[in-house]
Amino acid sequence: MKIAIIGAGAMGCLYGAKLSTVPGIEIYLLDVWKEHVDAINANGILMEEQGDFITYRNVKASTVAEDAGTCDLAVIFVKSTLTSSAVQSNKAVFGPETIALTLQNGLGNIELIKEVVGESNVIAGTTAHGATMLGPGRIRHAGSGKTIIGELNGAMTQRIQQIAQTFREAGMETELSDNVYGLVWDKLLVNVGINALTGITKLLNGELLEHPEIVELLEDAVSEGKEVALAQGIKLGFPDPVAHTKDVCKATATNKSSMLQDVLNHKKTEIDMINGAVVREGKKVNIATPVNKTLTNLIKFIEKQ
Numbered sequence: 001m002k003i004a005i006i007g008a009g010a011m012g013c014l015y016g017a018k019l020s021t022v023p024g025i026e027i028y029l030l031d032v033w034k035e036h037v038d039a040i041n042a043n044g045i046l047m048e049e050q051g052d053f054i055t056y057r058n059v060k061a062s063t064v065a066e067d068a069g070t071c072d073l074a075v076i077f078v079k080s081t082l083t084s085s086a087v088q089s090n091k092a093v094f095g096p097e098t099i100a101l102t103l104q105n106g107l108g109n110i111e112l113i114k115e116v117v118g119e120s121n122v123i124a125g126t127t128a129h130g131a132t133m134l135g136p137g138r139i140r141h142a143g144s145g146k147t148i149i150g151e152l153n154g155a156m157t158q159r160i161q162q163i164a165q166t167f168r169e170a171g172m173e174t175e176l177s178d179n180v181y182g183l184v185w186d187k188l189l190v191n192v193g194i195n196a197l198t199g200i201t202k203l204l205n206g207e208l209l210e211h212p213e214i215v216e217l218l219e220d221a222v223s224e225g226k227e228v229a230l231a232q233g234i235k236l237g238f239p240d241p242v243a244h245t246k247d248v249c250k251a252t253a254t255n256k257s258s259m260l261q262d263v264l265n266h267k268k269t270e271i272d273m274i275n276g277a278v279v280r281e282g283k284k285v286n287i288a289t290p291v292n293k294t295l296t297n298l299i300k301f302i303e304k305q
Ligand code: PAF
Pocket: 105, 130, 190, 191, 194, 195, 205, 248, 252, 255, 256, 257, 258, 259
């Protein structure tokens, strides 16, 4: 199976490196960061994992999708701010049968990818792994978690079973879901509670829970998102998303969230696809989302600094 990873950031490298250990899998990492691509081609991916350093050499990287050619699977891992442009500029990996899998944070990725590659070629899911970019060709695997994938229409097809099996052979715990929109919202609500608040306060995920005034905002932001999801008829996997978000804070206590990493690196954040998405979707169903609006505007202000 030939797999393209579109977006070789920390998470893209993590999945690319792990999948490259499965016999019969050919991995192409596609990214615009030339220095990183050159480092991977010269030395492989160096991954720090629980204090050990492992090099994954069985990977190829390129800035040009034509180098990979048509693939069986394209896993999309770019920031959700770049989804459309990244899928467009890597169109060379998509043939009529290529499956596009989004495991990105935020709302709206499925719709954007569908527009480019067609609905029947898209599958979606979530990942609970954590990873940090350390430098060109180097990442840290910060925490393991489940990958859950599924078809948009909930069917248990052979293709998702085969992909899940390949992920498992790569050592990644993987499950199937018949409710990917619920999954995406489950993950969205976690990001709604953690990401903007860590970006604003500069706290680590676990430290959010040490401050009652921050916990109150986390609870309110997630509760607003839950109301919006329920009003839209989304079937959430976690009946109590606030409790689930707090569990994720504990499980990823020492993580710098992706949004905090973006803020510290002066990069554009995914705020519009996270808290901003709750505000937008809330308007459609007449639900007020003042806490999410406030968090969105504060992050937008920070982005301008
Ligand atoms: O965006 C992130 O950083 C992650 O999705 C999460 C779960 C908040 C852990 O840091």
